[in-house]
Amino acid sequence: MSYIDLHMHSYCSDDGEFKPKELVDLCLKNKIKYFSIADHNSIQGIEEAKDYCIGKDIEIIPAIELDCTIDKVNLHILGYGIDYYKKIFHQIEESIIEQEQTASKKRMKLIRELGIDFSDEVIDSLSRNGVVNGEMIAEAAMEFDKKHKNPLLMEYYENGSRSDNPYVNFYWDYCAQGKSAYAEVKFIDLKEAIKIIEESGGIPVLAHPGNNVKEDINLLKDIISCGIKGIEIYSSYHSKEQVTFYKEFALKNKLLLTCGSDFHGKTKPSISIGGTDCENKEEIIISKLKEFINLY
Template identity: 50%
Template sequence: MQKNIIDLHMHSAHSDDGEFTPTELVKMCAESGLKYFALTDHNSTKGTAEAYQAAQQYGLTLISGIEIDCVHEGTHLHVLGYGVDPNYPAFAKIEADILKQEQQKSVQRVGLVEKLGIYINHDKLNKLSKHGVIIGEMIAEASIYEPENKDHPLTMPYLAGGKRSNNPYVNFHWDFCAPGKPAHVAINYISLNEAIKYIVESGGIPVLAHPGNNIHESEKLLVSILAQGVKGIEVYSSYHSEEQIQFYLSQAQQRGCLITCGSDFHGKTKPSIKLGDCRCSKETEQTLIQKLAPYYFKK
């Protein structure tokens, strides 16, 4: 499959689960053949200035971005903001609030995984921790390959050849630490309405990220989300099946939504995801590049 020249969903080390610095990430974008990209760190715009400087060096076009955790009708959503002002004060406040909660809940998260009988290498875990935060992907990295878990039925699916080995760290997170799972620890996220308000006030456009992961194919929930002011849908996602792509493409076309694409590249937490693997047609890609022109980042 030919890679796209635009990728609107990726994370740097300013996300707890991102591996590379913004500069390293931009260099990788250039090497992957990308021409347009958006840096969309979790609840953070701190990497924008560095990414822009690197983009200038490599001749790439940056769309400033953010991926905000929020809640609507009891569902945890991720909303992407494109063209946002990285210095908008609310973003720093959201990031600081979530960081404080994550720091407070990390020990509890680790304890719940250990309660399942999974051994965790705490020395390794402490080295992986960022700012005192321990997320599910870090727990996975400090446990699934440890000899103490050899032949453990709960960790075997993440080893090479196992049914969850394609993205072992994030799959571990989804299987054990996500909402409804045995090691889930609740974080109080802002509402969808608040997330939209902040994105719009900062000059951006709100887009629903990888809906197949969050709302699956619930047309009722999708309509409710769009009614709050979300203007686009990440139709082409590395997570979506062909059936999901067709479902969300049809919904976006019917409702006049911006159709976007993104790999959700993180690095080691999602090793099967590559930069530029956005799966959209060249025609869709060119249309998107034109529509996003007002949101290209300029200092």
């Protein structure tokens, strides 16, 4: 277990489970000293968590996780130390929600056309703001398939090859970019995301590159050339080989190394707060991060 976790999500992300205060309690239970709630395109949970931390032996570093693109590849960029009162963050969130409401209908239609059905009533109980993501569809579909008869869902049930994090794995398998039930949402450009983060006093960090960069060195170099200042090396998604690859690249290019579990709750049950090994580099990560933040 690590005493830092710089990447987790509250229910202000459409795929998060817990309230910001509940995340703080979970962090304290897991003996976390430094943490960040980095919700998807949202800063709504930061203030509540920050206020709740007062008087407790824990420090929050304000953050956000922005969706963006480079050369038609979708990326997640973490912004640490941001001024979360900036209006631009609210504008981004409103735009994403509006687009997601439309994309949700297409996403559900495509999933049903593949032969995976679910209850609209269950979807309505899970949805917020009319947004239905892949994780919600997975939960509803697995509940609908009570006798576990649908062959398309078998690998997500207990002991299946994708059962460790069934809901989010379903998203990656069916609803992610390039998959059969992908519904496009137009995100901001990577350079714009970096500019927004830096103009708000924050530092831009590439999140879990093993998920979407996949050790493509040319793509990685293009991303870094846009102004990224750090990489989330230690991630619950990364294998030991990926940790080594991205750590060597970061050190060679004098980039900040960060650590985050990407905890969501029920959508990723195998991921725990503080559960990502950062090779006992907590003190270095936090001190370097604070140095970077103070420069912006």
